[in-house]
Amino acid sequence: MTENAIEMENLTKKFGDFTAVDKLSLNIKKGKIFGFLGPNGAGKSTTIRMLCTLSNPTSGSAKIAGYDLIKDPSKVRENIGLVAEKMIMYDTLTAAENLRFFGKLYRIPKQKLEDRIDEMLELVNMQEWKHTQIDKFSTGMKQRINVIRALLPEPEIIFMDEPTLGLDPQTTYSIRDITREINRSGVTVILTTHAMIEAEVLSDRVAIIDHGKIAALDTPQNLKKLIAESDVSIFGAEITNLTPKLIEKINSLDVVDAVAQQDDHNLKISANGTEALNQIIDIIRHEDGNIASITKSNETTLEDVFLAVTGKEIRDQATGKAASTPHMDGEAPKSRIR
């Protein structure tokens, strides 16, 4: 067996004229947690769907758990678990009935399946809900069942597409704990997330994806170091009379790579060169902007890396230069809606 859980080679997916995933080549080591970070429409989910055999690649190839995606899809399916963006559960079935149904599709022997269901319910502390219908559950409880459903057949690799999207903080923490626990037991975890902090605290390695391509790939620590050692600086600016026009002006500066609006008054600006700060202050003053504070943090966050690498912020109010590309903010092409 190879050292790699996943090997992708020039993996490409096109929907008509739109290239969702563009010649992605990437190896993911066994037993690691690997994070895909990227703005909406960057191609994260499409990549995961291809790796789960739910979507046929337009070109390129991949090996999952040593099996070829195209030639041996059913072997691939035996070795993976999927926690998709939409929860894979039937509302009118009980937790046990849901788990039992999917367990049977993986041909887990009857007694082993029952033991495994109890074991998994214990893992997420939901034994007493075993015989309750899913539609009586809170979102957090549903997601916990959703995760253990994917773990039931003891897959080598588990794919988690935005596992904490829309969850309250408490459940988010517990899902992260479960993820770490799964990983400790030897399962490779492939994670996509919109939450920087999640990628940062969970992942061994992170790939920042933009326009279907890898924009950066390293450990979270190394990625941050990359920014700290380059001449790219990330400034925080608090301007009391912030206007869209002012943001546009700042963005038009040559030294500025990207501007992200964080709230009514605060901006994050990614810029390079030693003269950057002076130029930024000049333009704000020239436009009658009232600067309340300018900060330059010494500790780079993954969010800063993201802003510098993709030119936009992960949250949806991105105003970076790259964000003007139409397919980024608009709806995904029709064929992608499932």
Next chain:
Amino acid sequence: MDIIQILQDSYHVMIKDMIEFKRNRFEVAGLIAFPLIFLLLFGFIFPSGNTHENVQMGLVNLDQGAGSNEFITQMETMNKQLATTKNSSYMSFNNYSSVDAAKTAINKGTINGAFVIPPGFSSNVTSGQPGNVIVIVDNSNPTVAGTIEQVSSSTIGGLNGISANTNVLKLGSEANQQINPQAIIAPYVQNIETTIPGESNYFNFLAPGLIVMIGMMYIMNGVPETISKEKEKGTFDGMLSAPIHHISIILGKTMGLTIRGVVQCLFVLIFAVLLFGVTVQGNLLLVFFMIILGIFSFIGIGIMAVSLAEDQATAAMIMDFIMFPMIFLAGVIFPVQQMPWFMQDISKVIPLTYAGDAMRKIMLLNANVADVSTDIIILLAFGVITMLIALPLFRRGMKD
């Protein structure tokens, strides 16, 4: 892939679908209510036999002679004889003084038609000339107009018979001969016999076809519904990413649907027998077999629609597009013989035509397998061919 494995996996999918169905009270209620509503609706829209009652007729007597009075008296006598029950009558007569008044009443809708006895009627009759009676019909309503034409022609015919009878007897006694007037007036008599015992009624015609039609509607709506629902909820990905053959998914789902469809067909049969007096002459096992075969022949079309459509709304639209012509052209509700030739041709390519035809023959005429073998072969072929087209389409449609 191992066939047994596929069947096992589809069994799990079917059981899962059945639990989901059982928990949905509306779907369970619909399974029983839908056939009942259909039977009631069609049963009462299309009345069985000629049970017209109280057709409102105007009567304009411009003659007022002995002849016209006799005519009217005899017409009233006949009217009572034609009445279905004691208290009702076939027609109700309202007197009007002029043709215009009667026409106005027709236009207002107070009467459906009018008999006009023109002046000189009595003298014509006594002088041996024909006694003309004018019947005015409301031709804005062709159905009622047709009925009145029938009613009046049978009335006039009956009256002619009575007066011919009297005349022949009179002539006979004048010539001093013993005559049977009927042998002269109507030497030919038709006696109608039926292949089905008892009275023929519309339910007997409707029920067999309706059983398979409701089964068809259940399957053709059900297949797109059950697949699209899972696609849209995202649960489909769970099954597709499991190590099962994709055919097991569609197989399991159609097995569950077929069982529910057959149950619904049996409800139609039970209601038709218990509530609407339909009698089953044929073999019940053969009836049951035809229900399953009928449903089987529609599954392929259902899968095709769901494979071609992107979402449930589109799939439902495609289904309606296919289903409506089937409902009306398959001869389930209206006999095919009533239709113009090109529609009769269309009805020949609709599987429901054969399923309904075979059901009717089995249920009403006690036909055996050999009698309906053509229908069975056509339905089997249709089911297999559509399925062979649909399954690859389905597999291709599953991946984006």
